[in-house]
Amino acid sequence: MVDRTFQPLFWSLAQLGSRIKAKAPTGLTPGSEHLPAPTTEHVPTRHGSVRVLVQRPVSGPTGAPVVMHMHGGGFVNRHPAQDLHIARHLAVESGVTVVLPDYDTAPRVQYPVAEEQMLDVARWVQTVGDHDWDGAALALSGVSAGAKLAINVCQQLHVAGLPGPQAVALVVPVVDVTRTDRTSSIRRPAISPLVQRFVGWAYFPDIARRRESLASPGFDDNLAGVLPPTLILTGSNDTLAPEGAALAATLRAAGTRVEHHEYPGADHDFIAGRDRPVISDALDRMAMFLASLGKREMPH
Template identity: 30%
Template sequence: MSTVEAWGAAGQKYEIHEETLEYFRILEGRNDRPLIELTPPEAREAGLTIAKLFGGDVEFDGQIKEFNVPSPAGEGSIPVSVYRTTKCPPTAPVVVYFHGGGFVVGSRATVDSMCRSIARDTPCTVVSVEYRLAPENKLPASLDDAVCATRWVKMNKALIGASNTSAMGTAGDSVGGHIATTVCHEVPGMDFQVLVYPMVDLENIYPSVEEFATSPGVNKKILEWLENLALTSPAQLADPRVSPMLRKQFSGLPPALILLAELDPLRDSGYAYRDRMSEAGVQTKLVLIKGAPHAFIRMPGHFKQLCASSYASISEFIRKYGSNDMKAPAED
């Protein structure tokens, strides 16, 4: 079966980018075990291997400092990595970044190339957060860590090299987008949010979930596998902290960039979340990356064209809303 045929009807409906086709050709040649057949530790190691294989080398003239944030659980700490280039002024915006991985896999290491690129090209201070993962720490542990880390950053901007007057926002990909918007709901004073194909509806009720139910990469079975590991019980699906789409109050949220991948089961829930924010008067901008699959954003070493355009949109948005005196509305 060719790579296009593996996408089924979606392969005929959409123009799949060559970088996407080549990515899955490479994965097929590796003949790795399916994610859902792995234990969570094995899945994390596999994800790190892929991140190193496709992340590429990003030139970065600056420092990456490590800090430990006191944990809300009262045990240990939350490690964070702070990215700042030598040319980043103290007044540049601060971005608190949350990696993707369905609450189960992923780490700061899997988004290292992306954090370097955004910190360098914006420029801004990027704080990448190592929140607790399931199933060892089921929901809402990751959300509690994220809120705690963001509050710490907000109180310690000068410590990490920024200014007390620096604008501050959140960002994240996939479930990291879920975490980024959850923080904006729960921590007042955020100036912007960047949501990259966010996982905002864990009930998976939107059409794109079925459209890409059996597609290569992230599909319906993988989403269900991750959620079963992350949830304490199915009853949590009714909790607005677990499914941000169920939040009743959207007014007052900061401006949002929603960047979606066209070939992604989470695509339509991203559209719906944009609509909820827009209806509440939140300034929103939506960017659809055509021909791109879920998870591409973390692999700029392979998805050179798709990541370049995506990173440019992200940096432009952060510069616009990371300026303390810039209050113009975003485009729909």
């Protein structure tokens, strides 16, 4: 059943959300002022061309590892520059090239357009021959909706029998889009039940399809066999935190290398919020985890 009945509030939120251009925090990474400016590429996908920003490190040999990072925004906001502080930190501290795709969002498109676009962009990153990164040394990262898309890329590569990434960093991941009842101990969490219903209305209007494993990776019985070494960062006040913790427990129980850290008192937006020490710590954890792209042993 498709639930896309006209709702003035949700329509207004969709129009507003698609226009917001959140600014990335600045001044967090010493040395980032020496980085080259991001360049822009256009990647062909089955759903049209996708613009990507490419942040390269200051210097280094050609063939540097590459991280494909997917921004959040509830599948409505499509402004990858909001995560340039993450890309800059990884470029400085890990010496990697970071690719930030500008995937299509609701209400113009709906599931599974972004998921399939991100697979196509990942394959481009892995196989393009005229750039200076090593596509075989691919890692994925993402925030919120982008973290779900990072998981989705792993799932689709696995199903297709293609090489997967060497590591994944998930910040406040979304793993179950069937739920609209999540609550928090704080009065006004960022991902309120209203926001949860809005995301479903905007990007997942076909209610029956929300249980598909590509829509809700938490329903994928083989997820532990699909994900590489995985970092999961959550905030204790985030309504999605229990699902991130459950994902970490599932991976750990199956023997997948996983590192999970929860920030006390933090809500869903801590990676770009006002608590700069928390942002810096999260960025450092991502950089350390991705520095060797999963080639080291991680704690269980």
